[in-house]
Every structure is written in C-alpha cells, then in structure tokens.
Amino acid sequence: xxxxxxxxxxxxxxxxxxxxxxxxxxxxxxxxxxxxxxxxxxxxxxxxxxxxxxxxxxxxxxxxxxxxxxxxxxxxxxxxxxxxxxxxxxxxxxxxxxxxxxxxxxxxxxxxxxxxxxxxxxxxxxxxxxxxxxxxxxxxxxxxxxxxxxxxxxxxxxxxxxxxxxxxxxxxxxxxxxxxxxxxxxxxxxxxxxxxxxxxxxxxxxxxxxxxxxxxxxxxxxxxxxxxxxxxxxxxxxxxxxxxxxxxxxxxxxxxxxxxxxxxxxxxxxxxxxxxxxxxxxxxxxxxxxxxxxxxxxxxxxxxxxxxxxxxxxxxxxxxxxxxxxxxxxxxxxxxxxxxxxxxxxxxxxxxxxxxxxxxxxxxxxxxxxxxxxxxxxxxxxxxx
Numbered sequence: 001x002x003x004x005x006x007x008x009x010x011x012x013x014x015x016x017x018x019x020x021x022x023x024x025x026x027x028x029x030x031x032x033x034x035x036x037x038x039x040x041x042x043x044x045x046x047x048x049x050x051x052x053x054x055x056x057x058x059x060x061x062x063x064x065x066x067x068x069x070x071x072x073x074x075x076x077x078x079x080x081x082x083x084x085x086x087x088x089x090x091x092x093x094x095x096x097x098x099x100x101x102x103x104x105x106x107x108x109x110x111x112x113x114x115x116x117x118x119x120x121x122x123x124x125x126x127x128x129x130x131x132x133x134x135x136x137x138x139x140x141x142x143x144x145x146x147x148x149x150x151x152x153x154x155x156x157x158x159x160x161x162x163x164x165x166x167x168x169x170x171x172x173x174x175x176x177x178x179x180x181x182x183x184x185x186x187x188x189x190x191x192x193x194x195x196x197x198x199x200x201x202x203x204x205x206x207x208x209x210x211x212x213x214x215x216x217x218x219x220x221x222x223x224x225x226x227x228x229x230x231x232x233x234x235x236x237x238x239x240x241x242x243x244x245x246x247x248x249x250x251x252x253x254x255x256x257x258x259x260x261x262x263x264x265x266x267x268x269x270x271x272x273x274x275x276x277x278x279x280x281x282x283x284x285x286x287x288x289x290x291x292x293x294x295x296x297x298x299x300x301x302x303x304x305x306x307x308x309x310x311x312x313x314x315x316x317x318x319x320x321x322x323x324x325x326x327x328x329x330x331x332x333x334x335x336x337x338x339x340x341x342x343x344x345x346x347x348x349x350x351x352x353x354x355x356x357x358x359x360x361x362x363x364x365x366x367x368x369x370x371x372x373x374x375x376x377x378x379x380x381x382x383x384x385x
Contacts, residue, residue: 069378070103072103075339081106081337082338085148087343091133101141101344106144109148120177144190147182148238150177150193150226151194152196166213170209174210189230190234191235191268193236194222219259234267236269236299237256239272246281253291257294269297271300275326276308280326280329292334299337305323306359327339342361345364
C-alpha cells in the first residue's frame with residue numbers, strides 16, 4: 001500500500017522535432033537545430049507544491065506525498081491504512097480541517113455522506129453532492145476511500161421505514177439502493193461496510209425493515225448485491241461491542257463463520273471500537289485472529305476514546321494509552337489492514353451531541369492541536385514490529 005507518486009513530466013519535445021524533420025527540407029532542419037541546440041528549455045517549471053500544513057492553503061494534487069513524521073507516512077511503513085471519518089461539510093468550509101485530513105490520513109470514510117437518507121432522501125430522488133465531495137477530495141489527495149454504509153438500521157430513509165411499502169417493494173428498494181450507490185462509485189471505493197451493526201446487544205440478529213421483508217438471508221443477499229455492483233471492492237461486516245471476549249463477540253463470530261461457510265462474498269470484518277477509559281477489552285488480539293483465521297481481513301473502523309468532561313492531564317494520558325493499545329493490537333495481527341478514527345478532531349466530533357457530559361474523544365483538539373493521543377498513535381506506528 002504505497003503512497004502515489006507524482007506524475008512523470010511529459011516527454012513530447014523530441015517527438016515534435018521528429019515531425020518537423022519530415023516536413024522541412026533537410027538543410028533547413030540542420031540550420032534550425034544548429035541555431036537552437038543551446039537554447040534553454042522554454043517550458044515553465046512546475047508550480048511548487050501547495051502546503052498541506054493546517055495554516056496553508058487547501059490541499060491539492062501534490063499533498064499525497066506523505067510528510068515525514070505524519071501518521072500517513074508512518075503507517076505506510078507498516079503497510080497499514082491510517083484513516084479518519086470525514087465530514088463533507090467541514091471539507092467544503094474549513095480549509096485547515098481539510099489540510100490536516102490530507103496530511104495525516106491515507107484512508108477516508110465518509111461519516112454520513114453515503115448513508116441512505118443522504119443519497120436518496122425521497123424514493124428515486126438522489127443527492128450525490130456530499131458523497132461526491134468526499135470522494136473527489138480523497139482522489140485529489142491520493143487517499144483511499146472506505147464506503148460507509150450501504151445498510152444500517154439507524155439510517156433508514158423515512159419513505160422506507162414508514163410502513164407504506166410491502167415486502168416485495170422493500171426488497172426491490174434494497175437491491176436498487178445497493179446497485180445505485182456501489183455502482184456509482186465502482187472502481188473508486190476500496191471497501192464497503194455492506195451491513196452495519198446487524199446484532200442486538202445480546203448477540204441476537206437485529207430486526208429491521210429489510211430483515212422482515214427479505215427473510216433470514218438478508219445479510220447474504222446484501223453482500224451478493226454489493227459484489228455484483230462492484231466486483232473489486234472489499235466487502236465488510238461492521239459491528240460495535242465485539243472487540244474482545246463476550247457473548248456478542250461470540251455471536252458475531254458465528255454469524256461471520258456461517259456466511260463464509262455458505263460462500264457469501266464477504267472479505268472482511270470491521271470492529272468499530274467506540275470506547276471510553278474503562279479497561280481495554282480482554283483478549284482482543286486473539287479475537288481478531290480468530291476472525292482472520294476464517295480467511296478474512298480485519299479492520300479497526302471507528303475508534304474514538306471519549307472522556308467524561310472536564311478533561312484532566314490524567315484523563316488525557318489514559319486516553320492516549322487506550323489509543324496506543326488499540327493500534328498495537330491491530331498491528332499484532334497481519335490481517336488487520338486499517339486503523340480508522342471516527343473523526344480526528346474534537347471540533348466536529350459526534351459524541352457531545354449524543355452523549356451528555358462526554359467528549360474530547362479525538363486525536364486533535366477543537367483547535368486542531370495534536371493531543372497526547374496523537375503522539376501515542378505516532379509512537380506505536382514508528383516502532384519496529
């Protein structure tokens with residue numbers, strides 16, 4: 001997983017002289033060459049690369065060259081994607097945010113822009129503006145895109161969830177949605193969360209509008225539809241609360257094992273890892289390895305470490321340790337292909353809006369200043385495996 005190289009400079013200059021030699025008499029060509037052999041190359045030098053620093057202009061096509069010491073450069077040495085969820089709105093309105101995202105991360109996950117209500121707010125009426133913005137920004141910065149999420153129970157459009165559609169109509173809508181979204185970005189998405197959070201807290205399968213309409217094989221059907229829409233994309237099943245030991249983790253393993261046994265086209269498993277300062281889940285490395293033993297990639301897909309406010313130096317130090325341990329556990333498993341934070345700055349974190357009294361969960365603070373957690377992640381990446 002190497003960082004993209006700069007495009008080579010064009011080399012058509014000599015070809016132009018070859019054409020000229022055919023068109024002009026030989027004597028004229030000799031005189032022309034003699035008069036210009038020592039002339040300087042009139043082509044302008046390429047413009048200097050725009051800065052990817054937070055204080056610089058918005059990132060451009062040269063920013064893919066990883067800045068030495070950045071998380072992006074360090075992760076490349078470990079053959080690991082280092083990713084962040086990205087806000088389409090922040091990308092368009094906050095140049096400093098966009099610059100840090102480009103400098104530090106090799107993978108981008110659209111935080112909300114590809115969820116069903118965003119791309120199809122009304123049946124058959126599509127709005128691709130936010131999703132396209134994230135994908136195009138990633139392309140310009142040489143970043144890989146991880147799609148999120150084709151089916152998630154908590155992000156179902158109102159027109160599908162209001163009970164007005166029959167089972168056959170829901171089945172058709174699900175297949176059409178997957179075909180439209182995955183098909184639109186075919187070849188531009190490295191991987192997809194095909195299904196997000198299929199389990200209840202006790203490990204039972206979650207009942208959703210599509211599980212009722214499509215029957216017990218709805219997850220397998222969704223993966224097959226995604227494979228048909230984009231045969232090259234990696235297809236993941238993503239879940240929270242399954243990082244270490246526990247009944248839900250065991251149930252998740254059995255679900256995944258059953259899909260593999262049936263020949264369902266699943267390529268990987270995502271572990272969200274939304275956590276706080278409580279102890280790291282037990283036996284996480286062993287848990288990742290048992291999923292990898294099924295022939296699958298594993299990924300840390302949405303990590304953040306929330307604090308109970310107000311923050312203290314001791315809390316920030318412990319937060320840094322949780323980030324470090326989580327990344328080290330990923331690095332201990334060769335099949336762990338990516339480590340993605342769910343937003344890199346407290347400026348746009350989702351947590352304060354949904355968890356009262358909690359926050360400051362990210363690597364950078366609200367002023368885009370790196371926190372101790374950033375140094376912990378950089379340190380874990382820089383150590384020899």
